[in-house]
Amino acid sequence: MSTHRRPTIRDVAELAGVSMATVSNVVHGHAHVREGTRQRVFDAIEKLGYRASRAAKSLPAGRTFMLAYCLPGDTAPNSALDVFLHQVVSTASDADLELLLFAQKRADRVQPYAELLRGGGADGFVLSEIEYEDKRVAYLKERNIPFACFGRVDDPAVHWVDVDGASGIRAAVEHVYLQGHQRLAFVGWPNGSPTGDDRLLGFTEETESLGLEPQSVVRVINDFDAGRKAVPNLMDGSDPTAIVCVSDTVALGVMAGLRDIGAAPGADVAVTGFDDIPAASLTAPGLTSLRQPMDQVGALLVQRLVAQLIGQSAPNSILVQPDLIVRESTTGNGAASAEPEPHTRERNL
Amino acid sequence: MSTHRRPTIRDVAELAGVSMATVSNVVHGHAHVREGTRQRVFDAIEKLGYRASRAAKSLPAGRTFMLAYCLPGDTAPNSALDVFLHQVVSTASDADLELLLFAQKRADRVQPYAELLRGGGADGFVLSEIEYEDKRVAYLKERNIPFACFGRVDDPAVHWVDVDGASGIRAAVEHVYLQGHQRLAFVGWPNGSPTGDDRLLGFTEETESLGLEPQSVVRVINDFDAGRKAVPNLMDGSDPTAIVCVSDTVALGVMAGLRDIGAAPGADVAVTGFDDIPAASLTAPGLTSLRQPMDQVGALLVQRLVAQLIGQSAPNSILVQPDLIVRESTTGNGAASAEPEPHTRERNL
DNA sequence: ACGTTTTCTTGAAACGCTTCAAATCGTGGA
């Protein structure tokens, strides 16, 4: 019952028969501590299970020993969040940092950051869902607060990590090309998102470089139905044999749309997506897609952040490559009952 | 360039011409502060944009003003995490609490909690993925640390919130029964998980109560392929016309398995899932499923926790009801091109 | 006008840790 008081540095000092200052020195590996003393202190620490309290450390240090991440405000499902967060937390923990989560409530994207900073804040921020001219970037940069972005930023001073969407799409195009497809189409997002624009760029670049004639491109919002409804238009003019999509959601819609008009995705028309969301492998035929290495991204972001915190310089921007995951939507054997790769599991939270 | 120092309570005191203690009193709404003084202090606070630093508040208070949540250790996709976390963070924020995220690194489920607590900890924990005889529950309870579980715990003293899986499955059974199905089957998880056992219970209860003869039940791990491969056995003996599944992942596998043997899910055999993962609506036919109200759960958990923190008593356990989302997998019009409900969108992180 | 109350304010200690100038130790050279 007696909730034992957490041991303080004073308890350790007394047990080891030294002053609090010495304990602090030992803990911080400061020079000039005699070996015997160091040992006694370590023993005491061990015995008491001592660990400096975050709050007490913060106060004199003027740092919080925490990073912060703002959950996006909308409620759209974000299937990669768990992997991403897990990696962010783990990497941060390696640098003895913890992760504070906060959320955007209103439309204002900057306000939650300002609010958090007023109340003690964090030592640095991980940003995601970067948009062109992102207000948050401007806000944090102006205040000299360390941050790292998941998503490219057009400012050489800003640290960012992004997935090379263009390169990913190029790989998808090359893949279907090697499967013998010559007439491709691209289903993209509306103009104006860094991610969408980048992926489209990959499509035009690669089809050109393969010497294919200009291919048809349609743009829809990121939505299953939008993809589904885009199919009739798409098959109208150019009559493509492969449809490269900007996202899995759209691609799955396209697959449904193909079935609506009596075409078999995978067998009659190849389809590729992007993101490798769980649904891509929970459907038959499985959807060929590009997996974003969210674990890498998470780790790199935190490393970037930590580098800033300890004043190290490091390259500011990094592009990581997505992996092409080939499934039956581009290989044709749609009814294959043997899945090539182990399926991921879905859990209850 | 000059990174303005965050204003402290002393700055406010000076500007308002009062002592720090008075500022503190005003902020905390303590009695006996003259109206004029209160106003002056508020003005100063407003003008300076003052907010007490979390760390400085923590120290004398002996609390951290933070809740903590441990991300599950494995890397299985958890599509509902974002909604859940968002709600947890928002609700916590309403009580002026922030959310600290940490992660399990090794197999030991308790160790990360112990570690976090040693280093300053948190005022309370939100647990998920509760198992029978959960070690974490024992650990925290023993130490008198406030916590609330997402998942039922067989201990009246423990605060928990869970989704009523049995009731959800009963609704699914009733639904397919009303569609005219009499021969049902259940695809469940291996014995031993509170969630899986509960859902199975709903199936046996409801089929019995409907006066149906004992139905066949198979158990598989929570995996697409496992569901897919279970179909042949299932259609062997009892030849069910409706298959109720313990999860969407399994259900999607079952749908694929049905196609493998030439049956049309939705048209020939009805299929239901559980969890309403994004994939359930990103497939054709859409999968009838039970949506867990993760937002409710998140909010309730935090409310439970806050009640403990401020010493209020409140009912310890709450069951929330999942919503049956009917799609074409049980209504037959599998090729319908008009989806009944707006599709959710998938984003890049 | 004066002693009492009652209402407002405030000084200073305490929270646990870091820091740094100053004190103490120990050792080699004279």
Add this chain to the structure above:
DNA sequence: TCCACGATTTGAAGCGTTTCAAGAAAACGT
């Protein structure tokens, strides 16, 4: 043996808040 000097260790201040006993001010009754 004594002193200087680097190696160790430590006392005490300070980080921003809260708290509470105690002081100051306003209000009251006579």
